[in-house]
Amino acid sequence: MTSPATVDEEAVLAEIGGALRAVLDDLEFEDVPITRETRFVEDLDLESIDLVSLTSELRARYGDQVDFPAWFASLELSEIIGLTVGQLADYIVGRLR
Incomplete structure (x- = not known):
């Protein structure tokens, strides 16, 4: 678990990317860059169960x-x-600070 002193937005973005790849577990998304602008539904086709x-x-x-x-x-x-x-990411960082 991340401590408040070490909360870093880039690290949180990387964590979300890793979690997304674990959830999607699909080679189609292996090389897709996960950025701040990536939309869960429109870009990644996540369904409610995926969320x-x-x-x-x-x-x-x-x-x-x-x-x-x-x-x-x-x-x-x-x-x-x-x-x-x-x-x-903003929500997570805000809650951890």
Whole structure:
């Protein structure tokens, strides 16, 4: 788990990329760059079950300090559909600081 003193946005982006690759486990996405602008639904075709798997992966890395279910519940459907890796990284960094 990451300590607050070492929270770094680039490291969080890398963690999300690793978690995405673990969830997708698909050679089609092996060489796809994961950037702040990458959209979960539109670019990666993630479905709701994939988002649940992703949040489980990230919870294992960040613990209870990052409450993904509550955050997702606070978003409108259109916000979830347009959600980017950068927005998720910002949320994680904000919760860890």
